[in-house]
Amino acid sequence: MKISYNWLNKYLPETIEPQKLSEILTSVGLEVEALEPYENFKGGLKGLVTGEVLSCEQHPNADKLKITKVDINKGEPLQIVCGAPNVAAGQKVIVAPVGTTIFPLNGEAVTMKVAKIRGVESFGMICAEDEIGLSNNHEGILILPAETENGTPVEKLFDVYADWIYEIGLTPNRMDAMSHIGVAKDVCAWLSYHNHTIVTAKLPFSNNTENISGNSEFTVTIENTDACKRYSGVAIKNVKVAPSPAWLQNYLKAIGQRPINNIVDITNFILHETGQPLHAFDAHALSSKKIVIKNLPEGTLFKTLDEVERKLGSGDLMICNDNEPVCIAGVFGGIGSSVTEKTQSIFLESAWFSPTSIRATSLKHGLRTEAAIRFEKGVDISGTVRALLRAIELIKEVAGGEVSGKLIDVYPVVAEKKIVVLKYDYLKKLSGKVYSPESVKNILTALEFDILEENNSFIKLAIPLSKADISLPADIVEEIIRIDGLNNIEIPSTITITPSINENSLKENLKEKLAQLFAGLGFNEIITNSIANSKNYSEEKLNTAVRLLNNLSADLDIMRPSMLETGLEVLSYNVNRKNTNLRFFELGKVYKHNENGYLETEKLCFWITGRKQTPGWKNQNAEADFFTAKGITAALLENINIRNVSFGEPEAVAEGTIQTIQKNKTKLGSILLAANPLLQKFGIKQPVIFAELDVEGLAAEAIKQQVLYKEIPPFPVVERDLAFVTGKNVVYGSVASLLERMKVKYLESFKLFDIYEGEKLGADKKSFAINFRFINAEKTLTDAEVELAMKAITEKLAKEFDAEIRH
Structure with missing residues (x-):
């Protein structure tokens, strides 16, 4: 501001x-x-003086230059070489003598020096309007009235502000x-x-309504009294619309406002003076003389001041000429009722509109006007008439005119001031400083609070209607502190802190550990926006997506139903800038709704694309794949004590090929190999693997597992390799699940190290090779014990999968 x-x-x-x-x-x-x-005027026209061209002769070495003698009433006339086509003897002109700095409208500032132009010395410059910042005119030098005295400082001739x-x-x-x-x-x-003395602001308001009487030809009806709780207006006739006087234009220009005409400028001036928006209608356009504040049917067309035809919503509050809309209330005027140079009579509006209604309409139509910004924060409902009276005075001063009939003020239910009680011990507790009741009273009185009751323990206050944000004792404490000054509150030498108890520490510690594990695996953490673009999501996801009612951007209109797409945006940005080997992870939330309401779920996700590792002379240039993600997932889960998870059968879905991650039939997440159509949507031309894990599920599963510490067995591990042939449709996950359920005695672990398919086995066959590790913590295992265990395994595999052992 x-x-x-x-x-x-x-x-x-x-x-x-x-x-x-x-x-x-x-x-x-x-x-x-x-x-x-x-x-x-940049530079304030300092150093510029008026002068008289005494002579004007052709330059001997240039057809378009003239040699002039100019009297600026300071000793000898100045010799100045001038290229302006309109320069002539006898003219009164503006001169920039040597040493003067001029500030052109376009270009850098220039300081005058003695110059030699085509062999002739020049001691200054005769100026055009644009060369000294007066206007864009560069048709020739500025010629002043003949009666202008030589040597007059130019700043005296113009309204320098x-x-x-x-x-x-x-x-x-x-x-x-x-x-x-x-x-x-x-x-x-x-x-x-x-300063310990009562001072008040010098307010320009007048309560003089002597000349505002009689019957007005206008009537005002408020149909929606929730959205418009007060509407004041007055008709003024015989106004003369013209450019505003210099003082008014200067004030508005200084704060970045563009002057339009005296009537509109006064409404803008009062808005920035008092905070109360006003709107002026051309009274001729209000032919019915019936002002009605109401809502119109959905889809009603209305052309605004910017000549854009807009479709109104049923929630848009409108100012109507009977049934014809003439203004979007508190937001933007209509083209048909605007004040122009032909306007002779106006109807001036000063009202209070609901902040909720104004904000919804302003955002819907993308009209963030000065008036809307103030209405949506809550203007002072008690100030509508006061601002109107101020406007009447100024309009009479700068545009003439006279009030036509009485001032109208429709105020169905008079607003009551909020009552707040502030206890002094609460003030001390919140501010950290002891204020005397007298100091509190002085501050609040200066801020226009009404003191209803007071004693040594509390003060009861009526809140000014201008302070719509104040409703709690804490708000009063803030008012006291800011007038006293934050710097005046001493910092204590000791601080007493009560340790907080985090009831959700397990989950937070788990998230921190997972983040550290990801970092150790070479991942970079990303944070994507929870508000996403619906165009990136499938219809299936959009069916349960949480849509925003008042989105600030057309591209950000839903709460993300999945983190896959927001991560792909980040991958796309990097891949398109030749950063192709990527590992990202994110801890975030996804959102959806169903018949039971809205659901917010926390997820841990990671994305992999490009090579597994930086290529070198000792490693292969291998690309990361589905199994890379499975290995990383298994390693992460094992590090948080979730072991022996199973991976479901791969399934084809709209986004690609997906495989679920389970622990004892509880789904913990999934791994997805993204489909090409999805990747093409984001401009990605290389494979992407995405994994999603449910944080709540991980925390619930991790807390079930006890961490047990035991001595490392001193006895050796016995290893056996087993290769067997099964049907081609058998997946390793099923084999691993079976081996887990068997709970084979002395079996410490097992690991798949080879899968083979080929003509030697047959078209419908597949070979698995698994390494088994056995150990007895109490003694050395015998071959007979190991062979007995291996026999049990082979028999079970043969029974369940019709497996044939390869020798």
Whole structure:
């Protein structure tokens, strides 16, 4: 938010230096992010003077140059070489003597020096308008009225305006400070408290309604009293629409506002002065003279000031000329009722609209106007008439006109001030400082709180209607602290802390351990947006997706139902920049809804693409594949004490080929080999393997497993290899599951080390080779014991899978 120093000083009881005022503003919570000088003419036209062209002769060495003599009333006339086609003797002109710096509208600043142009010395410059920042005109030099005195400083001829502009980082809850008067009130409260004297802002309001009487030809009806709780208006006739006076234009330009005409400029001026938005209608366009505030049917067409035809929603509050829409209430006016140079009579609106209604409409139509921003934060409902009276005075001053009939004020239910009780011990507890009741009273009185009751233990307050954000004792504490100053609260030498108890420490520790394991395996952690683009997801996922009602961007409209797609966006970004060997992991949440409501689930996911490892002379240039992901998954689970998981049969799904990960029939997650159509959607031309694990499931399974420590057996391990032939449709997962269930005596572990298919076995056959490790913790195993175990294994494999042992 921009605040003008000159404008702000109109309401302060004393002039404060710009830097000191900046410190006060920051102290009261209006953080000044920048303080910049402003000039309507850069450089302020300093050093430029008027002069008279005494003679004008052709340059001997250039057809388009003239040699002039110019009197600037300082000694001898200046010899100046000029290339302007319209220069002539007898003209009064603007001169930049040697040493003067000029600031062109386009280009860098230039300091005048003695120059030799085509062999002739020149001691300055006769200026065109664009060369000194007056306008874009460069048709020739600027010719002044004949009566202009020579040597007059040019800054006296033009309305030179200089100011300081504060860029304030306003927090969203401070609607009361979104105006120059609102800021002035905070400054006055600070001065009152710190200077121990009561000062108040110099307010420009008048309650004079003597000439606002009689019957108005307009009537106002509020149909939606929830969205519009107060509507004030007045008709003004015989106005003359024209450019605004210089003072008004200067104030608006200084804070970045573009002047339009005197009527519209006054509404903008009052918005930035008081925080109350106003809207001016051309009264001729309101032919029925019946102002109706209501909602129109869904799909009603309405052309706004920017000449865009918009489809209205049933929730959009409209200002209507009887049944004809003329303005989107509190957001944007209509093209048919706007004030133009032909306007002679206006109807001026000052109202209170529901923040919820305005925000919904503003976001829906993408119209983030100054008025909408203020209405959606909650304007002061008690200030509509006050702002209207201020506007009437200014319109009379700059546009003429007279009020036609009485001021209309439709206010069905008068707003009541909120009541808050602040206990002094709570103030001490929250602020860390002891405030005397008198100090509290002084601060709150300066901030316009009404004190209803007080004693040594509490103070009961009525909250100003301008402070819509205040409803709790903590809010009052904040008001006291910011006027006193955060720097005035001492930092204690000792701090007492009660240790917190984390009831969910197992899960958090597990997530931290998994993240460390991933990092150790060469993965990089990514964090993707929980709000995603629905275009990236299949119809099946979108059926249960959580859609946003008021999305800020067309590309971010749902809560992600899966992390696969958001990770593929990151992979695509990297792969398209030649970073092709990638390992990413992410801990995040996915969202969906069903008949029982909304569901939020935490997932641990990883993505692999490219080579398994950096190629070198000792390793193969192998690509990561499905089995790479399975190995990583098994290793991760084993590290968190989840062993002997099983992998289900591969299945074809829309996204590719998927395999579930289970522990005792409980699904822990899945591994997916992404399908080419999905990868092409993201512009990826290399295989991607994606794994998803359920964090809650992992935590529940990990807590079941006890960590047991035992001495390493001193006896040797006995190994046996077994190769057997089965049908081609048998998968290793089924074999491994069988071996786990057998619980073979002395069997420590087993591992698949070869799979073979070929003509020698037959078209429908497959060979598995498994290494078995046996150990007895109490003695050395005998061959007979091992052979007995191996016999049990072979017999079981033969029975279950019709396996034939290969010799």
